[in-house]
Amino acid sequence: MISLQKSNSEFFNRRALFISADKVSVYHWDKGQLGTTYLFDIDAAGRDNFERYLTESEKTPMTILVDVIEEEFRQETIPHVFGSDRTSLIARKQSRLFRDTQYVHVQNQGREEEGRRDDSLLFIALTNEEIVKPWLELIDKYKVPLKGILSVPLLLQSYIKTLPEISDHALIVTMQSISGLRQTFFQKKELKISRLSKLPRYGTDSYAPKIESEVEKIQRYLNSLRLVPNDISLDVYVIADKLTLDELEKRAISLPMVKKHYLDVNLLLGAIQKDAVQTVPFSDQLLLSHLLKVQIKNCYASSHEMRYMKMRNIRHYMNAASVALLFFSFIYSGLNFMGGLTYKQESEAAKNKAAFYQVRYDLARERLPKTPVEPAQIKVAVDAVATLEEYKATPYEMLTSIGKGLEQYPQIKLDDIDWSFSLDPNKGTAIEDNYNNPPAEVMTDDKKVKYYQISNLNAHIEPFDGDYREAIAMVNELAETLGNFDSTHSVTIESFPLDISSKATLQGNAQATNKAALFSLRVVIGVN
């Protein structure tokens, strides 16, 4: 019968399922300490009990720790390549080495020092999936978030990093209550091989002789693999209780090129969990404490097997996002609301002050006449009319100027005048739209000219005796006379009585004298 107390702090709790070939145990981690432990047999009854345990317990995340003989270690090399090439090379090696299992973990262990400096990889695999599968199926059935699957050697690789002064060639010897004696060899703290051997039932025989004989065996094996150079001793770290360690020391059996170090499991456990005490030589609690405290990354589990963990994380992220969203919206809206209230107060104050000044303004305005527009606007209108008056144009100045000019040339008779008003003295000419070109004739300097009056006048010489030279000279003189007036901006002769330019076609009767001497001028005057 399993009796469970449901915890209120599911978010921070976690647990581990420790699987061996004979037994399965569950360890709970609660408030930084190992809590309740449950033990199940590897049979149908054990699985039923585990299923019941799962139904009655919180769905806290679970990590699976495996300690079985069916775990293989293969050191391989591959060319030093990257990306998809590397992935396909590893996949090919993996399928060749471990065809029948999905639980394969690959560790990169640097590069070879000689040759083409290939990458050195350690392939580790649980070769018998059936040890893990039944338990995983139950975990999956009850949607328990799976954090990952590891093995004791992989866990030890993480654990030895917490131990001080571990040599480059270290053999870690631990004993697990449900699996046996585990010897794991590390070279420069990198896992190389590991071996599990059975132990007699606890309390029946002393473990010291067994440990010594197993260490001797593995030392020979390591030497055969040349993992430990002949001139370098192997450091053996035995983790056990004080009683077993004392017995090992008393026996004082020395092996060539082997240095023994005895580590009290109780002291090591105390470094992880304060006040933790154990009287057995096993490292179960030590390893599980480290596993649950440090939360080591998954090595064997697939993404599909860990999907409930991912969904749990998503759920927590979404809940956190919801809380954050509400929190920030409360803060933001609170600040907005406070700001709004401040605006309201200031607005009321401004309104009151405006009303105060309005009353005084109305009183002050009572002594002024009522006007259809504001006083400032009255000034704008009056000033605008004054400006319009300034630009009020009549042809008076132009006709006066032309009249004064013509007085000196009684033979010149006006035919017609086109007069217009413009701000542009070149209006109606070719350079009107091209200010880069200067006007053809500029006769005066137009300073302070408000606007221009432009006249195109057509006239003729009467009487005309056919002397074009004299007629042209007269037109030139008239233009010069007009150009000499102060108000004149420019005078342009648009056409002479006779077009003698090279571009024109010229024909006539040399004897005829009755032809008219027509010409045209463009006169521009500036008005100040």
Place this chain on the structure above:
Amino acid sequence: MEKQSDIDWNILKGPLIVFCVCLIIASALIGGSYYFNSSLNQEFKNNKSIFQSISQRYLDVDQEEKLLRDYYPKFVELYNHGVIGREKRLNWIEALRQGGENIVLPSLTYSINSQEEHIPDYEINYNGYVLYRSSMELDLGMLHEGDLFKLIDYMNKSADGIYTLSECTFRMNGTKVQFDKDHANISASCLLYWITIGLAGGQEIKIG
């Protein structure tokens, strides 16, 4: 990327609903508070602007009094002469007719087009107002060019409004000047703009 089959919506349903509800609440809070804040901010700006305007006007009331003293009589005069406010077309026509009779012009015809907005080429400040113009085409038969100036002079004295001549064409009729008062030695065609000022909003200016 998770496969669709790996997603258990029963697990995510609750947090998803909570998230959506929180999103709605947060949006409502943020949107509502923003609206609350911005509307009160706008109200504050309006009231502050009113306060600044009225306080400034109160401070400027002496200046306004001086402006009215200096400019209002002229404004009223311009209003009465049809420069500000409504144009006085009938007055123009009467002035033209009387001018033509007094000067004894051989012929005088006119046409006035509909009023339109006038935008001068020169710099002029008429902020708050719109300038309008009515273009008048005049065809005159004159004994001599002085008749035009007499007519202009007469219009200046008796017509209500302000105008400017935009263009004129003078033509001599015949080569010899005849001294018959009914004979037009010169024909002139002129374009005048009668300019009036109205409020930019289109409201009518009324005095009295």
